[in-house]
Amino acid sequence: MKLTVVGGGSTYTPELADGFARLRDTLPVDELVLADPAADRLELVGGLARRIFARQGHPGRIVTTSDLDAAVDGADAVLLQLRVGGQAAREQDETWPLSCGCVGQETTGAGGLAKALRTVPVVLDIAERVRRASPGAWIIDFTNPVGIVTRALLGAGHKAVGLCNVAIGLQRRFAALLGVTPAEVHLDHVGLNHLTWETAVRLHGPGGEDVLPRLLSRHGDAVAADLRLPRALLDRLGVVPSYYLRYYYAHDEVVRELRGKPSRAAEVAAMERELLGLYADPALDTKPDLLARRGGAYYSEAAVDLAAALLRDAGSPHQVVNTYNRGTLPFLPDDAVIEVPAALRAGAAPAPLPVAPVDPLHAGLIANVTAYEHLALDAALHGGRDRVFRALLAHPLIGQYDYADALTDQLIAHNREYLAWA
Structure with a gap:
């Protein structure tokens, strides 16, 4: 089974790797591909993901690449975890709405709309490339705002579900x-x-x-x-x-x-810098405690359970x-x-x-x-x-x-x- 994570350079990804390793009987992954244009982050995250697999005795192969088309070719499922514009764009989403006395937040209100406008065209382009390379693949969207992004994917006829x-x-x-x-x-x-x-x-x-x-x-x-x-x-x-x-x-x-x-974006950006420093340590082979404060608790378990159910009737x-x-x-x-x-x-x-x-x-x-x-x-x-x-x-x-x-x-x-x- 081949799974691809688009946005694989995210600091969230070791949480996913840990879940795939722990729950391999539920979802036996032969190849996990981490795709991201940020090559420097990708290698740090990919290195830790490989060490997590090795520590837990997972036989699967982890591949890192900036070539999206190669990453999704032959995939059984593609998990999307994108942040178009990075934490800098999120910082703006969380601040400029406050000038009108409105909540600044990345998934709702004016900031959430800004994120949707940046994200939907990118996600639809990725989905079209998935459809060409792997027509039967499921697209599992974890990218916010999940409701709007999932509606865009389904409206374009993609085999998609939001998580x-x-x-x-x-x-x-x-x-x-x-x-x-x-x-x-x-x-x-x-x-x-x-x-x-x-x-x-x-x-x-x-x-x-x-x-x-x-x-x-x-x-x-x-x-x-x-x-x-x-x-x-x-x-x-x-x-x-x-x-x-x-x-x-x-x-x-x-x-x-x-x-x-x-802003929360400023807090997360600082956390991400610290996490990437930890990920660079070749002795680290478990997800660090700091990652729990990054957000996305139980994300990996939800992703494994959903993919297993969609692909092999093995999840809840x-x-x-x-x-x-x-x-x-x-x-x-x-x-x-x-x-x-x-x-x-x-x-x-x-x-x-x-x-x-x-x-x-x-x-x-x-x-x-x-x-x-x-x-x-x-x-x-x-x-x-x-x-x-x-x-x-x-x-x-x-x-x-x-x-x-x-x-x-x-x-x-x-x-x-x-x-x-x-």
Whole structure:
């Protein structure tokens, strides 16, 4: 089996290598190809990945290359983990929206739109090259904003599915609080990427006992602290929102915080410099503890589980993924990309599991952000100032014409080199 990671020079990649090595019985990889145009980073990351494989006795071969076409040729699956513009572009995404009193964040609001505009054309070009070189390959997208990028891939007819680590992180956290194994915990997880709620926490499968009320009663303070939301809010909602909902539920509070501290991009850039220094040590053959602070917890386990299910019916049969709605949420169009548990079978598109009626409190926001994502993808595919303005005006974190106008000008000014139409 050949797997290719596009963006293989990412500091995340040793997490993937560790997962592939540990879980080789679930996903036996013969060849892991790390593709990245940044040759210096790629060799550091690839060297550590090889040492991780060797330490754990994995017989697979790890190849590093800057030749994308060779990297994807013959691949069974291609995992995308790109950051077009690097941490420098992310730094801008997180700062210039604050001038209008709007959240600066890389996956939502104006910053998230900027990332989508930079990313979608690049991802679609890569996907076309995958289709030519390996027509049957699955494309697994971990590149943010996952919902918009996955919708672009599916809309272009690619064999694609989106992946995020939020659900698996919550599953692991809830299992620890409940004193059970993660495999015993099934989440009724509903919404869009980075806009989700856990409406039930079930033991022993999709139809199992809902222990969410017990979880909130006994461990509500711990869950609230993880989310940085008030315990009283969780009690009133009766569900567990994703921590990304804090951008909506406490927007002005978050803006004040962001204005008073260094950006997350600056923190991550410093962390990446330190990580690459560690990766250069030829004696290092395990992922360093610092990597856990980089983000993407349990990313490798989610990726292995998904790829195994898609390729060989070996992963968990039900997993949370990003895929077409297809009537699952009746208040959304069929071609909206939602994030829900789905039934997975090798060779087949994910089939979303039935979802209980969604509380209007959540459904309204889901519908609003879905409309924004539709307009955002239109702007990413076709360009133009008016399309950018319409997407920003539609976003519930912006929504005022003067803010949308000003942010449109700033987005274009800060991203002109990435926008073919600007």
